[in-house]
Amino acid sequence: MAGRLNFEILPAGSAATARCGLLTTPHGVVETPAFMPVGTLGAVKGVTPQELSAAGASILLANLYHLALRPGIDTIERLGGLHRFVGWTGPLLTDSGGFQVWSLGHLRTVDDDGVTFRSHLDGSSWRFTPETVVEWQERLGVDVAMALDECPPWPVSREQAAAASERTLGWARRARTAWRGETGGGLFGIVQGGVFHDLRERAARDLAALDFDGYAIGGVSVGEPPAERRAVVERTAAALPPERPRYLMGVGYPADILHAATHGIDLFDCVLPARNARHGVLFTREGALKIRNARFRDDPRPVDERCGCPCCSRLSRAFLHHLVRAGELTGPVLATLHNLRYYLDFMTELRQAIALGALADLAARLACAPLPHDPQEQRSP
């Protein structure tokens, strides 16, 4: 069953570990490194699927935890599967819910067989096991499914991290066995292990032996210092099978993405562009703009001169400032369209830089236009 998702690594540029690739899924090909906009409940907040395509997204992420609780797997299956339900014709990846169970579920009790918790919505009782989570994702018809993991909180002791990693590995084995792969999609295993490199490396090797379609680095962007996260990424990526896609979950700012891609990460997701947009923080090639700031009141320039999004192609910073200040709904909509386009354009530049062996130039450009850096809460619960 593994290998259903073809991953072709393109001829390398001069970078040692960075690579461009083509991930072929039942619903289309993803050029990697790729950024997956986060559609928690099936839609990026404020954005239509058509606008998402127009912004350049090739693959969308949705959250199994949220969809399972509401509207429910049965409902989505009856309606023809997740693609049809959310109106996204391209590749879809669903998170396994591990992270959300740990950050949102109440009265959570975990045993070796799975996890029981109460819904954050209505207090109803739920049970997630490695088998149910795989089965649900197969029923949704996703292109990339994720195995259930235990995502320990930050700070985490070595003992906690080791236990979570061990349990995640046992669950991965069961998920791998449960996965039927009949819809042509693939299953990814998730590496845990906190900030302990030996735990991460061992988990990576053990997961690799299970022959997944791809491998994810989980348990990051939970509050750890950026330097520790970067070290985890470097060490773990190096321990993962080079021929399969690698996904860094919930990270991050463009500089974090560039760093990770330099070390061989292929897939990314993050709520930062959309969440910052809703808070009036706009990402540009010149740095970040807090659009509520009075200095934009009379600024006739687009948010980013080099952006082709619906906001920049027609509107000024002054107008966006006006809408955001007034609390008008169109403000966050335009800001989100812009920030997503910024991220997706950045990924294109990143792929070009890898192909041309010019990552250092891109890194230098980013360093000249720093974005706000808040390593906390980059991941959406």
Added chain:
Amino acid sequence: MAGRLNFEILPAGSAATARCGLLTTPHGVVETPAFMPVGTLGAVKGVTPQELSAAGASILLANLYHLALRPGIDTIERLGGLHRFVGWTGPLLTDSGGFQVWSLGHLRTVDDDGVTFRSHLDGSSWRFTPETVVEWQERLGVDVAMALDECPPWPVSREQAAAASERTLGWARRARTAWRGETGGGLFGIVQGGVFHDLRERAARDLAALDFDGYAIGGVSVGEPPAERRAVVERTAAALPPERPRYLMGVGYPADILHAATHGIDLFDCVLPARNARHGVLFTREGALKIRNARFRDDPRPVDERCGCPCCSRLSRAFLHHLVRAGELTGPVLATLHNLRYYLDFMTELRQAIALGALADLAARLACAPLPHDPQEQRSP
């Protein structure tokens, strides 16, 4: 100066008073009867200007009151005028602010020269006169400017209505004198007079003598019974010059629009499609859907089978139900895009029905699929 806005009435169908026309403005031609989406602060809530064009809008309404208070006429003028500021390249009409001054302004004092009030935003003191309101709209560069009016509340006594009508007429005379028309746009006068037909008819005749580019029926949709409003529309429309465009302010549901168009009204605006959308009420050719209703949880059909909006062309009622129930931002965005498209499609059908002399058929179709009818608060303050 009047007549700068060319209005050509097309060869009639069989209807006696309904007409199709072409209103030529500096920023393009409007096919009438036309519906103007309401962009209070320069944008329809949740909608980009590109989406507004795609929905079929030909002319956009914005509110002088709101724009004058925030971000201010000076700011918009410095930024190149209202079209450039809001990113709308087609015709723009601004309301004079009369309605908003009466419904939003605090500590309002009116004298024959104008009105003084405090801003609903920050309590700052403002003075609107017929001359300033005309001057501001000319500085914004709008295609259609409205004269300042006094919009009496409902219920209104004959004495109040007569006084407001008299004052509005005096202000119209001054507005007409102040209007320079140098940007090629036109100025409309507003008929007041409450539900008193003789006051309305006299106001219509007196305004007509001032030779405006068009005439509006104001002071409706303020809470009066629908039957009284319809009688006002019929009598007032008949008293207005047939060769100029007629605009019914703040009305209404499609059935109200059809009625008014039957009696020769050419322009409409209303917040109903967008406001209903934000409350989860979707307009369709089969009637209204309250999308939060449990019966839509598993409904695979589009909101309206015959609609080509971004929502209906790709998504189900079940998905919209899911988003709205979950409070996701994409819910009101999709719903607004749909309801606007519904209104704009309806206007196309209305123009066709007039041209074909088939208004009775269209009225019968509407009657078979009734929309929620709340005659209150159709106008946005």
